[in-house]
Amino acid sequence: MLLLSVFSTILIILAFYVLFTKDLVNIVLAVAVFSITICICYLLMDAPDVAMTEAALGACITTIVMFNLLRSMNIDFVSCETKSKDTNCLLPVDFSINKFKYIASALLSLAILIILIYCGIDMHEYGNAETALHNHLSQYYISKTSSDIGIPSYVAAILGSYRGFDTMGETLVVFIAAASVILILNSEDLDINEVSKYNLYDYELKNYDIIHYLVKRMFPLIVVYGLYIQLCGKVSPGGGFQAGAIVASAVAAISYFSTPEKLLRYAFATSALGVLIYICTGVLTTMLGGEFLNYYALTSSAHLAQTIGILAIEIGVGLTVFSAMVLIYFSFS
Amino acid sequence: MLFGNFIFAAAAILLVIGLMIILVRDSYFIKMIGLAIFQNSMLLFYIAIAKISNGVPPIDQLKPMVYSSPLPHVLMLTAIVVGFATLAVGFALIKRIYRKYTTINASELEL
Numbered sequence: 391m392l393l394l395s396v397f398s399t400i401l402i403i404l405a406f407y408v409l410f411t412k413d414l415v416n417i418v419l420a421v422a423v424f425s426i427t428i429c430i431c432y433l434l435m436d437a438p439d440v441a442m443t444e445a446a447l448g449a450c451i452t453t454i455v456m457f458n459l460l461r462s463m464n465i466d467f468v469s470c471e472t473k474s475k476d477t478n479c480l481l482p483v484d485f486s487i488n489k490f491k492y493i494a495s496a497l498l499s500l501a502i503l504i505i506l507i508y509c510g511i512d513m514h515e516y517g518n519a520e521t522a523l524h525n526h527l528s529q530y531y532i533s534k535t536s537s538d539i540g541i542p543s544y545v546a547a548i549l550g551s552y553r554g555f556d557t558m559g560e561t562l563v564v565f566i567a568a569a570s571v572i573l574i575l576n577s578e579d580l581d582i583n584e585v586s587k588y589n590l591y592d593y594e595l596k597n598y599d600i601i602h603y604l605v606k607r608m609f610p611l612i613v614v615y616g617l618y619i620q621l622c623g624k625v626s627p628g629g630g631f632q633a634g635a636i637v638a639s640a641v642a643a644i645s646y647f648s649t650p651e652k653l654l655r656y657a658f659a660t661s662a663l664g665v666l667i668y669i670c671t672g673v674l675t676t677m678l679g680g681e682f683l684n685y686y687a688l689t690s691s692a693h694l695a696q697t698i699g700i701l702a703i704e705i706g707v708g709l710t711v712f713s714a715m716v717l718i719y720f721s722f723s
Numbered sequence: 724m725l726f727g728n729f730i731f732a733a734a735a736i737l738l739v740i741g742l743m744i745i746l747v748r749d750s751y752f753i754k755m756i757g758l759a760i761f762q763n764s765m766l767l768f769y770i771a772i773a774k775i776s777n778g779v780p781p782i783d784q785l786k787p788m789v790y791s792s793p794l795p796h797v798l799m800l801t802a803i804v805v806g807f808a809t810l811a812v813g814f815a816l817i818k819r820i821y822r823k824y825t826t827i828n829a830s831e832l833e834l
Contacts, residue, residue, distance in 0.1 A: 391727060398733035398767075404758050405740040414752065421756055428763055431730075435774040436781070436791035443803045452759075452807060459752070459814050469821040487764070488728075495746035499739045506735040516727045519789065524775060528792035535783070542783035544793035545800070553797065560801040565803050567808030574831030626782065631804050711804065718811045 391516075394434050400427050416458045425449035438544045438627035442619075446635035451715055454642055458722035540693030541624040541700065549629060550700035554683040557703070559666050561710050565665050568714035570659070573719050605643050612640035624697065630704040634711025642719050654720055657713045664710030671702045676709050737764035746799045749828045751820065757814045762806050769795045 400663045425448035432441035514521050524672050531548055539547040549557055616637035623629035641650060672683040680687030685699030744757025760782060773795040781793035821827050 395729045395733075395816070398730055401767075402733060402736050402740070405737055405744075407742050408753070408756060408760065409740055409747070414750070417753060417756060421759070424763070428767060431767060431769055435730075436778055437770050437773070437796045437799075438780050440796050440800050442801065443800050447803055447807045448763075452810065455811060455814065459818060462818060463827070473761045492747055495743060498746070499743045502742065503735060503739040506738070507732065510728070510731050510735065513728065513731060516730055516771060517774055517778075519778075521772070523772060523795075524792050528794050531793060532781070532790050544781040544783070544790070545796050546796045548793055549800070557801065558760050560805055563805050564808045567812050569806075570812050573817045574812070574819055624783060627780070631800060635804075714808070718808075722811075722814065 394431060397427055397431050397434070401431070414460060418453060418460065421456070422449055422453040423430065425452065435555050439543075439629070439632070442627055443634045443635070446632050446639065450639045451635055451642070451719065454639075455719060455722050458719065462722060489640050538692075539696045539700075541697065543624055543626065545627070546624050546629055546700065546704075550703055551683075551685065551696055554672075554699075554703060557707065558672070558683070561665055561668055564714045565661055565710050568658075568661055568717045571718050575721050602647055609640050609644050612643075613637055616640065617716065621701075623704055624700060630707030630709075630710055634708045634713075635715055637708075638715035638719065640718055645720070645723075650716075653716065657717045657720075661710050661713035661717065664706045664708070664713065667706035667709065668703050669708070671699060675699070731768065734764045734768035734771065737761075737767065749830050749831065751827045752814075754829075755810060755817065758813070759806070761811055762802075766799045766802060769799050800815050 401424060404420050404427065407420050408424075411417055413418070425444060429441045429444040429449065432438075434443060510550035531544055531552065535541070535544050535547045539551050541547055567669055616633045619628035619636060620630060623633070641653065644650070675684050675687045676682050678687040683703075684700070685695045687697040688698055738761055741757045741759075741761030745754050746825065748757065773792040775789055778789040778791040781790045781796065783834055789794050817827055820832070824832055826832060
């Protein structure tokens with residue numbers, strides 16, 4: 391409890407830092423630390439799945455995408471602190487000029503905070519097991535999963551089977567987001583020649599032998615770890631969302647030394663293929679006589695059918711998330 | 724009591740700071756980060772109400788135990804992924820704005 395309070399205080403301090411600091415690079419670093427800290431908070435509150443997703447997506451991929459965006463906007467990293475107003479990196483909070491706007495938004499925020507705290511007085515105590523959330527639907531999932539689905543991880547059971555239709559929508563959203571990023575930034579952005587020409591040769595990172603050596607050795611390990619997370623998501627924290635983000639971060643690291651051209655050429659197709667695998671699993675169950683995404687129709691053994699169904703849709707989710715993250719990362723480079 | 728519920732208060736304060744960043748800061752890039760902090764405060768709140776004191780993570784331990792509720796975990800897990808996807812779309816729009824107007828500050832844009 392004390393640990394949680396300490397970490398949430400750090401979160402508040404970091405948010406204030408983002409509110410008041412001027413340098414964009416420092417803000418990006420503060421957001422990365424924010425992600426790691428909130429990840430520890432999730433872990434302390436018994437949510438290892440959420441913590442893993444936040445660590446892979448929030449702390450890793452968001453940070454590198456932000457840095458790629460800043461780099462593409464010609465922002466000078468090194469001299470950011472010293473240069474004054476004519477560079478892009480200094481973005482002053484205009485407290486003096488726009489005093490009215492500042493005071494009005496501060497008052498509005500304070501009013502909202504007071505309303506929220508006032509509503510929160512009635513709230514149950516942290517960790518209380520007698521609330522409505524813990525006694526109806528959650529109780530059903532916890533008591534029925536081992537007999538219905540037969541896999542140890544309740545989160546994977548709800549994600550893949552009980553609420554499979556919901557997850558299909560989320561996967562589609564990720565695919566649509568990757569597609570819209572490509573459409574918003576013109577198609578020439580994904581020109582492979584331009585990516586490889588631009589790819590960090592001006593940064594001279596590839597001249598650092600230690601980093602090259604480490605990345606080359608770490609790459610297969612990270613990919614194997616991602617595959618483990620993908621395939622063992624049913625018995626431990628993990629699953630398609632986390633695995634896709636982890637493998638995509640490995641590809642992002644290796645891209646500093648060689649551009650994965652074939653992967654980029656087919657990434658959009660594999661992203662669509664993941665969604666297709668998901669929908670085809672649902673269509674297959676309807677053709678075999680069940681409802682959409684009712685895995686019991688697949689084989690006669692109930693637990694085996696659920697395991698096969700969840701594995702199939704998790705592979706679809708992993709493929710879509712991985713390809714979408716790679717596409718988004720290379721679109722911003 | 725006050726100390727125990729501090730996590731809920733922290734979520735409320737984070738939400739307000741996120742709103743404040745969106746309203747006060749001039750750069751669209753930082754406004755997007757404010758939106759991300761706003762969203763993270765909600766995620767923190769949902770995970771906090773799922774926790775049961777002396778509960779364990781929701782993975783079957785093959786014996787009767789108190790498990791924290793898995794349902795908010797599932798909802799928030801997908802919300803993080805979708806949140807990142809929408810953030811990326813916002814960044815793409817910012818990059819387009821920069822390409823056309825060579826600035827990402829709201830006050831310098833003459834639309």
